[in-house]
Amino acid sequence: MPPAPPANILLGPNGPKVIDFGLAVFVEASVSLTAANTVVGTPSYMAPEQANGVKPLTAAVDVFALGAVLLFAVTGHHPYQADNIHVLFHQVTDPATAPDLTDVPAEILPLLTAMLAHDALDRPSLPEVVQRCRASSRPEG
Structure with missing residues (x-):
């Protein structure tokens, strides 16, 4: 059985829509939405620090999740x-x-390697990810 696609991405007539990207950081900030010693997220897309229960979570978990997607x-x-x-x-x-x-295609292997780095400090920032994607995209799409 092939792996399931990300559950938080919906394919619609106008393209893909992310329905809860970054929710882990939001949820972690709200005491009423989480219980002590719980981990929020989809394990296959979860950054190591998130899976380890490190708090507070940072934008690096979003970089990891985007890399996984x-x-x-x-x-x-x-x-x-x-x-x-x-x-x-x-x-x-x-x-x-x-x-x-x-x-993974050679053109994006360095970027995905960085985005999926185990250590959050080794991952690029979200603006750097965007910049690197633009730099590696081809004019023909």
Whole structure:
């Protein structure tokens, strides 16, 4: 069975729509929406610090999630895959386990590698991601 696409992206007549990007940071800021010792997010798209329960979350979790979405868009698979949620969380949080970048086109491999870096400080900022995407895009689309 192939991996499921991101549940927070809807395909509509005008293109894809992200329905809750960045919600993890918002939810973490609201005491009424979370309980103690809980982790909010989709494990396959979750940054290591988010999976580890680090607080407060930063924009780096959005960079990681966007990298995971882009990875799925170009390859059809997630950065980490496992049949067991505990194994999946171990893969996501283990700095020795690299994300699966199989079949990523060479043009975007450096960007996705940076976006999916285990350490949040090693990830580019969102404006840098946009700049790098523009620089690597082809005139023909």
